[in-house]
Amino acid sequence: MEVMLSKLGEQFQLPLHNPVLIFSLVLFIILLAPILLNRIRIPGIIGLIVSGIIIGPAGLNILEKSLFVDVFSTIGLLYIMFIAGLELDLNEFKATKNKSLIFGLLTFSIPLSIGFPVCYYLLDFDFNASFLTSSMFATHTLVTYPIVSKLGVSKNIAVAVTVGGTILTDTAVLILLAVILGSHNNGLTQEFWIRLVISLILFSAFMFLVIPRIAKWFFRTLESEKYSHYIFVLSVVFFSAFLAEIAGLEPIIGAFVSGLxxxxxxxxxxALMNRIEYIGNSLFIPFFLISVGMIVDISVILSGPMALIIAGTLTVVAIFGKWTAAFFTQLFFGFSKGQRKLIFGLSSAHAAATLAVILVGYKAGILDSNILNGTVVLILVTCIVASFATESAAKMIIQESDGEEQVLLNSTVNKEQILIPIANMINIEKILEFAVLVKERKSKNPLSILTVVPNTDEAEKTILKANQGLERFINETAASDTQANILATIDHNAATGISRTAKEIMADLILLGWPQKTGFLDKLIGDKMESILESTDRTLLICDFEMPLVNHKRLFMIVPPNAEFEEGFAIWLNKISRLSLELSIPISLHCVDATHTAILKFAEENKVTLNLQFQQFKDWEDFFILSNQINDTDFIVMISARRGYVSHFGYLDRLPAKLERHFPNLSKMVIYPQ
Structure with missing residues (x-):
């Protein structure tokens, strides 16, 4: 008994060294800290940072800064930057690149301009120390980005501008750090500049030209190995961070670029994105936030008046500089108060890049211990301020957007029902993936997967067999936080069964797979399709996916005249815009001017970002003149119409069969609006 107690006492000697015990403690903190602090309305991020202070070397000394802690905190930091690059709306970023550039310039130059005279004249630092410390004010770490992501406002233009500005200003500061160190050590020689420029060019070329090609090949070749996709993504993130370090940059730049x-x-x-966010937000990122708290030593403010003055001055300058940059950004671009506050919240937290700058400067002998200690206090205070500001701003923006929602998007989107009739298992995985991408996030209704079986003596066995075959695909949709139900109905005619079920569940959207290749004309325009079109008035999508969705580079959309007058115009346009947004690909739009104007009006009134490339098209009798413009990686989307409706004309009935005949190996979709 004594031996056992002695061994137990050894395991609990402080600081802890048993990796199992350390990991258990950290997991309990990740679990309990946000829950307890949420009850008193304090953001969970602050709880994790404060927990790090309490258990860290300057607190109760339960944990020390070890290789184990450093590895997990580094993973968390890289994860934050990677997710920020991955979630960046590239269409929005392209539309706001000038705004991001201006914000990056403001959030870099304003803190630097305020900080340098304060450090040089007020705190009496030397030139290099003043310049390096003031450049630290310009950096910021997206510590509060998980709040934005969790509350669902990551697509807001203010986030795109801030994230774009982050990479610009942090890259500038880290390059500036390399320049200051070069000046301090060996001087800014020609060799230094040549090496830096060549490294940047080679790194950028590899990341944006080689990595996407390897990823496309991997996802296409191992399409069914879903779990290996996540491991591949992690490998890319950390290898990219390593390459950035080799190129003379900080690893966080490599992680962000890998996300892009x-x-x-x-x-x-x-489902892959869901796995990335789930594991990061539940484990790696909280570990990083705890490690940030472990750096903080509250006792430094009691070590003397100079330490207190430096800590207070640095913190005030850092917060004021970022607030001023956010204020001028609001003035220049006409952002709302909530957006200004969100920009400030995202850009005011100092952690990773700040520590990189100060620690490197401290080790190089440019900065002293007072600046290092003052910076640690700055990190704690700015992370707390940023957490409150970001959460408050995100909720404010949600309230603003809810109040501005337009009536063009039918109010039933919150209860959207999507029906997916399945005749066979061919391409079902791609159809379900497509359904997950276009489904309204606000709708809590599951996808409804329907099997229609003939009314025979074997009907029950056929239903059971079909349900068993669909179970694997149901699990895959669940991995993306999208629920799906399997429905089965017995009917003499498949079209009748589909129509009846669509009415029973009040389906808004019916998603059908492309008919089999043989006898296409008879199957598509024959009794079955005619029956579905005539007996349902919901929006109908007939899809053929010849390659993985992420491999498409453009939506090639053809819209007939007067399509904007159909009741389902807003529904299908919302789905196409969502698909374009999810895949980050442009829409090549071919229609008449009036339809183009209506589409732009829809986008403006519903605050939808559309990356449109418009070309006027009127000559439907010479429809296949467009074939010269269609590429192998295009996804053809043709808007049709039911007979007797305002945008219908006879030629539309023949186009689906012609699309199949002329483009058998291209992905395509025919939409019949509500």
């Missing part, structure tokens, strides 16, 4: 490189290949609503 993989952005188009990982749709935001996909």
């Amino acid at each position: 490189a993989l952005n188009k290949l990982i749709p935001h609503s996909s």
Whole structure:
């Protein structure tokens, strides 16, 4: 008994060294800290940082800064930057690149301009120390980005501008750090500049030209190995961070760039994206936040008046500089108060890049211990301020957007029902993936997968067999936080069964697979399709996916005249815009001017970002003149119409069969609006 107690006492000697015990403690903190602090309305991020202070070397000394802690905290930091690059709306970013550039310039130059005279004249630092410390004010770490992501406002233009500005200003500061160190050590020689420029060019070329091609090949070749996709993504993130370090940059730049490189290949609503966010937000990122708290030593403010003055001055300058940059950004671009506050919240937290700058400067002998200690206090205070500001701003923006929602998007989107009739298992996985991407996030209704079986003596066995075959695909949709139900109905005619079920569940959207290749004309335009079109008035999508969705580079959309007058115009346009957004690909629009104007009006009134490339098209009798413009990686989307409706004309009935005949190996979709 004594031996056992002695061994137990050894395990609990402080600081802890048993990796199992350390990991258990950290997991309990990750579990309990946010829950307890949420009850008193304090953001969970602050709870994790404060927990790090309490258990850290300067607190109760339960944990020390070890290789184990450093590895997990580094993973968490890289994860934050990677997710920020991955979730960046590239269409929005392209539309706001000038705004991001201006914000990056403001959030870099204003804190630097305020900080340098304060450090040089007020705190009496030397030139290099003043310049390096003031450059630290310009950096910021997206510590509060998980709040934005959790509350669902990551697509807001203010987030795109801030994230774009983050990479610009942090890259500038880290390059500036390399320049200051070069000046301090060996001087800014020609060799230094040549090496830096060549490294940047080679790194950028590899990340944006080589990595996406490797990723496309991997996802296509191992399409069914879903779990290996996550391991591949992690490998890319950390290898990219390593390459950035080799190139003379900080690893966080490599992680962010890897997110940009993989952005188009990982749709935001996909199961892979769900896994990335789930594991990061539940484990790696909280570990990083705890490690930030472990750096903080509250006792430094009691070590003397100079330490207190430096800590207070640095903190005030850091917060004031970022607030001023956010204020001028609001003035320049006409942002709302909530957006200004969100920009400030995201950009005011100092952690990773700040520590990188100060620690490197401290080790190089440019900065003294007072600046290092003052910076640690700055990190704690700015992370707390940023957490409160970001959460408050995100909720404010949600309230603003809810109040501005337009009536063009039918109010039933919150209860959207999607029906997916399945005749066979061919391409079902791609159809379900497509359904997950276009489904309204606000709708709590599950996808309804329907099997229609003939009314025979074997009907029950056929239903059981079909349900068993669909179970694997149901699990895959659940991985993307999308629920699906399996429905089965017995009917003499498949079209009648589909129509009846669509009415029973009040389906808004019916999603059908492309008919089999043989006898296409008879199957598509024959009795079955005619029956579905005539007996349902819901929006009908007939889809043929010849390659993985993420491999498409453009939506090639053809819209007939007067399509904007159909009742389902807003519904299908919302789905196409969502698909374009999820896949980060442009829409090549071919229609008449009036339809184009209506589409732009829809986008403006519903605050939808559309990456449109418009070309006027009127000559439907010479429809296949468009074939010269269609590429192998295009996804053809043709808007049709039911007979007797305002946008219908006879030629539309023949086009689906012609699409199959002329483009058998291209992905395509025919939409019949509500």
